[in-house]
Amino acid sequence: MDTIFALASAPGKAGLGVIRVSGPRADDACDALAGGRPEYRRASLRRLRDAEGGVLDEALVLRFDAGKSFTGEEVVEFHLHGSVAIIQAVLRRLGALDGFRMAEPGEFTRRALENGRMDLTQVEALADLIDSETESQRRQALDLLSGALSARVGRWRDATLRAVSLLEATIDFADEDVPVDVSPEVRALLTEVVEGIEAELSGLDAAERVRTGFQVAIIGPPNAGKSTLLNYLAGREAAITSEIAGTTRDVIEVRMDLGGLAVTLLDTAGLRETDDAVERIGVQRGRERAEAADLRVHLVTEDITPGVVPGPDDLVFRAKIDLVGGEGVSGTTGQGVPALVDAVKARLMDKAVQAGLASRERHRLALTAGASHLHAAIGLLDSGADLYELTSEEVRLALRRLEALLGHIDVEQILGEIFSSFCVGK
Structure with missing residues (x-):
C-alpha cells in the first residue's frame, strides 16, 4: 500500500499549514525530513530539511501509531508556517520519497472507513461538519460523527x-x-x-432540511414589497426593486442563518395573470417553488387578494404598512420585520424539533x-x-x-x- 500525503489545512497563505502523511512508510517521512522519529502523540519542534540538508522550515512534528490515528494507519503530521512556498517545498520533498504519493480527494477518510475507524454514516457526518454553516447543522453533524x-x-x-x-x-x-x-x-x-x-x-425529512437548509418563499401580488423585504432581510440589494409591476421575472434566492437554522429565502415573481410571455414563465416558476417550499410568507395589500390561497401553516402579513398604517410589515422601514422573523423562526423550529438522526x-x-x-x-x-x-x-x-x-x-x-x-x- 502506498503512503499518502496532502495538505490537510486550507490552501493559501495562513498562519499555519498542516501536512498529513498516512501509510506504512509514514515514519520514513520523519527520518527524511525531521532527522528522526519523535515519541508517539508528543509534539516535537524539529527543523525540516531538503535532500541536500537545507532547512525548509521549523515545524511541530506529531506521530500517531497504527490503530490510534484518524486513518488507523501510521500517521505523521507536519505543522508548518503557512507560507505557500514552504508548503510546496515540503510537498515536493515528500513526493520524491520512494513509495509516497499525493492523496486523492477524500482518501484519508476512505482509509479510516476501510480500517474500521469510522462507519459510512460518520464519514457523511464529517463532510457535513466541514460544510456546516449554522449552529443547528454543526450540532447535527457532531451527533452523527459521535456515532x-x-x-x-x-x-x-x-x-x-x-x-x-x-x-x-x-x-x-x-x-x-x-x-x-x-x-x-x-x-x-x-x-x-x-x-x-x-x-x-x-x-428524516426534517433532519434533511436541517442539513441542507429550509426554503421560505415570499409570495404575493406585484408591487407588494416582496423584493424590498428580501433586500432588508439580506442586508443588501439582492433583488431589483421598482414601481413597475413584473420587475421580478425569476426566483431570486438568498441564503442566511436564521436563529441557527440555514434558510434560503425565495423572492418570487408577482402572482398575476399577464400577457407577457417571459413574466408568465416567471409567475409559473414562482408558484412551483412556493408550493415546494417548507414555508410561505404571503404579503397582501388592501386592494388585491392573495394569488395563492394560504395554507394552514403559512404566514400572512399586510404589506407596506409604512404607507397604509396598521399592523403588518414594511421592507422599506423595517416595521414589523422582527415579528415576521420571529414567526418564521417559530414555524421552522417546530419542524426542526421533529428531526431524527438519519x-x-x-x-x-x-x-x-x-x-x-x-x-x-x-x-x-x-x-x-x-x-x-x-x-x-x-x-x-x-x-x-x-x-x-x-x-x-x-x-x-x-x-x-x-x-x-x-x-x-x-
Missing part, C-alpha cells in the same frame, strides 16, 4: 441478528438444545426494530428497504416453522440493509451469534 446513528442502527442490527440466529438454530440444529418455538421472541425482536426504523423515518436519501432507502423486509418476515411467522427458511431470508435481507447503511456487511457474524448463543458448536 449516535451508528449506535441506534447497531442496536437494531443486534436485535435482527438475534432473530435470524434463533430462526437458523431452529432450522439447522433442531436436535440440539434450542427452543422449539422461537416465533414469540423473534416477533418481539422484529417488531421492536420495525417500530424504531419507522420512528426514524418519520423524522438525514440523507441513502439513509431513507436503506431504512425503508429494511423495514419492508422485516414486515414480510413478521407476516411469514404466522405460517409457522415450515416457512422459517423464507422468514430467515427476509430477516437476512433486512440485516444486509442495516449493514449497508453503516457501510459494512459481514455475514459470518450470524454464525458467530449462533454458536455463542446456543450450545451447538460441538
Whole structure:
C-alpha cells in the first residue's frame, strides 16, 4: 500500500499549514525530513530539511501509531508556517520519497472507513461538519460523527441478528438444545426494530432540511414589497426593486442563518395573470417553488387578494404598512420585520424539533428497504416453522440493509451469534 500525503489545512497563505502523511512508510517521512522519529502523540519542534540538508522550515512534528490515528494507519503530521512556498517545498520533498504519493480527494477518510475507524454514516457526518454553516447543522453533524446513528442502527442490527440466529438454530440444529418455538421472541425482536426504523423515518425529512437548509418563499401580488423585504432581510440589494409591476421575472434566492437554522429565502415573481410571455414563465416558476417550499410568507395589500390561497401553516402579513398604517410589515422601514422573523423562526423550529438522526436519501432507502423486509418476515411467522427458511431470508435481507447503511456487511457474524448463543458448536 502506498503512503499518502496532502495538505490537510486550507490552501493559501495562513498562519499555519498542516501536512498529513498516512501509510506504512509514514515514519520514513520523519527520518527524511525531521532527522528522526519523535515519541508517539508528543509534539516535537524539529527543523525540516531538503535532500541536500537545507532547512525548509521549523515545524511541530506529531506521530500517531497504527490503530490510534484518524486513518488507523501510521500517521505523521507536519505543522508548518503557512507560507505557500514552504508548503510546496515540503510537498515536493515528500513526493520524491520512494513509495509516497499525493492523496486523492477524500482518501484519508476512505482509509479510516476501510480500517474500521469510522462507519459510512460518520464519514457523511464529517463532510457535513466541514460544510456546516449554522449552529443547528454543526450540532447535527457532531451527533452523527459521535456515532449516535451508528449506535441506534447497531442496536437494531443486534436485535435482527438475534432473530435470524434463533430462526437458523431452529432450522439447522433442531436436535440440539434450542427452543422449539422461537416465533414469540423473534416477533418481539422484529417488531421492536420495525417500530424504531419507522420512528426514524418519520423524522428524516426534517433532519434533511436541517442539513441542507429550509426554503421560505415570499409570495404575493406585484408591487407588494416582496423584493424590498428580501433586500432588508439580506442586508443588501439582492433583488431589483421598482414601481413597475413584473420587475421580478425569476426566483431570486438568498441564503442566511436564521436563529441557527440555514434558510434560503425565495423572492418570487408577482402572482398575476399577464400577457407577457417571459413574466408568465416567471409567475409559473414562482408558484412551483412556493408550493415546494417548507414555508410561505404571503404579503397582501388592501386592494388585491392573495394569488395563492394560504395554507394552514403559512404566514400572512399586510404589506407596506409604512404607507397604509396598521399592523403588518414594511421592507422599506423595517416595521414589523422582527415579528415576521420571529414567526418564521417559530414555524421552522417546530419542524426542526421533529428531526431524527438519519438525514440523507441513502439513509431513507436503506431504512425503508429494511423495514419492508422485516414486515414480510413478521407476516411469514404466522405460517409457522415450515416457512422459517423464507422468514430467515427476509430477516437476512433486512440485516444486509442495516449493514449497508453503516457501510459494512459481514455475514459470518450470524454464525458467530449462533454458536455463542446456543450450545451447538460441538
